[in-house]
Amino acid sequence: xxxxxxxxxxxxxxxxxxxxxxxxxxxxxxxxxxxxxxxxxxxxxxxxxxxxxxxxxxxxxxxxxxxxxxxxxxxxxxxxxxxxxxxxxxxxxxxxxxxxxxxxxxxxxxxxxxxxxxxxxxxxxxxxxxxxxxxxxxxxxxxxxxxxxxxxxxxxxxxxxxxxxxxxxxxxxxxxxxxxxxxxxxxxxxxxxxxxxxxxxxxxxxxxxxxxxxxxxxxxxxxxxxxxxxxxxxxxxxxxxxxxxxxxxxxxxxxxxxxxxxxxxxxxxxxxxxxxxxxxxxxxxxxxxxxxxxxxxxxxxxxxxxxxxxxxxxxxxxxxxxxxxxxxxxxxxxxxxxxxxxxxxxxxxxxxxxxxxxxxxxxxxxxxxxxxxxxxxxxxxxxxxxxxxxxxxxxxxxxxxxxxxxxxxxxxxxxxxxxxxxxxxxxxxxxxxxxxxxxxx
Amino acid sequence: xxxxxxxxxxxxxxxxxxxxxxxxxxxxxxxxxxxxxxxxxxxxxxxxxxxxxxxxxxxxxxxxxxxxxxxxxxxxxxxxxxxxxxxxxxxxxxxxxxxxxxxxxxxxxxxxxxxxxxxxxxxxxxxxxxxxxxxxxxxxxxxxxxxxxxxxxxxxxxxxxxxxxxxxxxxxxxxxxxxxxxxxxxxxxxxxxxxxxxxxxxxxxxxxxxxxxxxxxxxxxxxxxxxxxxxxxxxxxxxxx
Numbered sequence: 267x268x269x270x271x272x273x274x275x276x277x278x279x280x281x282x283x284x285x286x287x288x289x290x291x292x293x294x295x296x297x298x299x300x301x302x303x304x305x306x307x308x309x310x311x312x313x314x315x316x317x318x319x320x321x322x323x324x325x326x327x328x329x330x331x332x333x334x335x336x337x338x339x340x341x342x343x344x345x346x347x348x349x350x351x352x353x354x355x356x357x358x359x360x361x362x363x364x365x366x367x368x369x370x371x372x373x374x375x376x377x378x379x380x381x382x383x384x385x386x387x388x389x390x391x392x393x394x395x396x397x398x399x400x401x402x403x404x405x406x407x408x409x410x411x412x413x414x415x416x417x418x419x420x421x422x423x424x425x426x427x428x429x430x431x432x433x434x435x436x437x438x439x440x441x442x443x444x445x446x447x448x449x450x451x452x453x454x455x456x457x458x459x460x461x462x463x464x465x466x467x468x469x470x471x472x473x474x475x476x477x478x479x480x481x482x483x484x485x486x487x488x489x490x491x492x493x494x495x496x497x498x499x500x501x502x503x504x505x506x507x508x509x510x511x512x513x514x515x516x517x518x519x520x521x522x523x524x525x526x527x528x529x530x531x532x533x534x535x536x537x538x539x540x541x542x543x544x545x546x547x548x549x550x551x552x553x554x555x556x557x558x559x560x561x562x563x564x565x566x567x568x569x570x571x572x573x574x575x576x577x578x579x580x581x582x583x584x585x586x587x588x589x590x591x592x593x594x595x596x597x598x599x600x601x602x603x604x605x606x607x608x609x610x611x612x613x614x615x616x617x618x619x620x621x622x623x624x625x626x627x628x629x630x631x632x633x634x635x636x637x638x639x640x641x642x643x644x645x646x647x648x649x650x651x652x653x654x655x656x657x658x659x660x661x662x663x664x665x666x667x668x669x670x671x672x673x674x675x676x677x678x679x680x681x682x683x684x685x686x687x688x689x690x691x692x693x694x695x696x697x698x699x700x701x702x703x704x705x706x707x
Numbered sequence: 708x709x710x711x712x713x714x715x716x717x718x719x720x721x722x723x724x725x726x727x728x729x730x731x732x733x734x735x736x737x738x739x740x741x742x743x744x745x746x747x748x749x750x751x752x753x754x755x756x757x758x759x760x761x762x763x764x765x766x767x768x769x770x771x772x773x774x775x776x777x778x779x780x781x782x783x784x785x786x787x788x789x790x791x792x793x794x795x796x797x798x799x800x801x802x803x804x805x806x807x808x809x810x811x812x813x814x815x816x817x818x819x820x821x822x823x824x825x826x827x828x829x830x831x832x833x834x835x836x837x838x839x840x841x842x843x844x845x846x847x848x849x850x851x852x853x854x855x856x857x858x859x860x861x862x863x864x865x866x867x868x869x870x871x872x873x874x875x876x877x878x879x880x881x882x883x884x885x886x887x888x889x890x891x892x893x894x895x896x897x898x899x900x901x902x903x904x905x906x907x908x909x910x911x912x913x914x915x916x917x918x919x920x921x922x923x924x925x926x927x928x929x930x931x932x933x934x935x936x937x938x939x940x941x942x943x944x945x946x947x948x
Contacts, residue, residue: 650759655795655849658755659809659865660783660816669808673799673848 301414308408320593320625321564334361334448343473352690353436362450363419377429383420401485402513409509413451413483420453425462434465434684443474452482460489467497482510488520495523495683502530511537518544528555539568542576553582554678557590564593571600577608584615586622597629607637615645714765716753723749725920738898741917742939747899751877755789784816786872790862797849834867903931
């Protein structure tokens, strides 16, 4: 299909696009119309779009999505990947709307606040205006533009200067289906003042029935020497299309570490990255994706080295079975003058079946001459010698395969901050491995 | 205990073992010697069940049970242990986790209760002392970053933990402090080696010379000493003639 008829492509989402919150400030109305206009111009990406060559979202145009309404979620829906019960602080959004009944904010340290975006836009618009829609690249990314035009509510996390949040802040995005195709625009904004530090966990899960489109945008602003560890766990049902953007802006000496774990959804696309915009700013991107059956998982990462002396480190690992398809595209831009950039990127894939495929590509754009940029990618199968070694000691074939798959994934898992998160995630992950992946030859 | 009759095996269609007969009784130490490429390591791997070798004929039994019909894990559970010539590195799997999984799989097969973490740790510490291995190795990934000598020692340590009926040691001598070996008592041992050096420490009851996939000569320990003096050439000439 040619890219020549954007208006026609965008039409299926027309119902989503006529949205405004009551009493919104003028700047937000302007931002929303910019998002709407950009989406209408860009349209749904097709195979002709360089960033979407391997990921086909065209079927979305044929699904009559409407903006998901408010829905009732129950405590049972929280269990999801097991993280909700593991963490004392929990901010729950059901179909993109804050659910006070399911949320608890008791354990928050002084100087840390988590509030719903709809309310905060009324009470503290001046804090939000300088950042919302300015970190995520909404002018180039159709789904981020769509989210900007259509989000109803969301989460706002604020950390005061030099405040260290002792508890991880957990934002749980629940999509509750009612049978009809439902679109959810989830929005999160994290504002970390200079010197502050926190672990922010965002979990995406769903219940109910029917096709769903979860279109999430998270923007994180790190002041000088602020440190944010962001954990994203996507464990959505198999009828869900998950499109997620995470964009960070890191000031001098700040550090953003992202841990992106993708388990669910029929199609998952993540655009994750940060602009390193001050000397000594640092970004670490870890990713782990598991896919089997007909699942499609696409991780597009980007690192924008805008200033000198910034290190970035990136490791993405995937385990693929069945007819699953994985896409990894790692973009690193080193801008003019960003000398002494030190960027390392690695993507490793473990393939467990004949039918699974991986497309992996580094994309380096370097405009400075005194930099170090390295990248590497591997696609491999379970090591036959290692399998035999384990079996020769009495360990059964299925258990041996399982052990090797865990070993492959373990170093990414081990990096996840906060023991409670790591342990809950390990059991969710390994439960899934044992159920779906490990025993398949 | 171990009975090999007319064993033939091939890899990628090329026959490597061309009819091996060997009988090892409980308590015996047998040495299989031979030049490089004679099929020594192939024999060791075939006995352990490596799937890349195709058994083309013959039988192997361990205490009367058909070994060749079993997958590698069942051979191990029946009491066979192969100390690898080149132990495999397995990043991300700790030695202690690996050994506990292996020991409990074997115990389960024998109808014994699985060992819990506390009992296992006590047992494994005692075994470590036996082979003089540092406890820090327990929490390191299996063989990852180990020196050649450490890898060999780790093989012997695993053997000490799993307590097999029959141990096959494939070129275990290179780089090993052999004292450890003497302490670990399998109920029968087959040593596969190119040099007779190891046999100063593990004194064999029988020595067999493998050349071109066949046992061309068997004898007592003096055969090993003779081989050391004369090399293998005189035997190969004998076969050719």
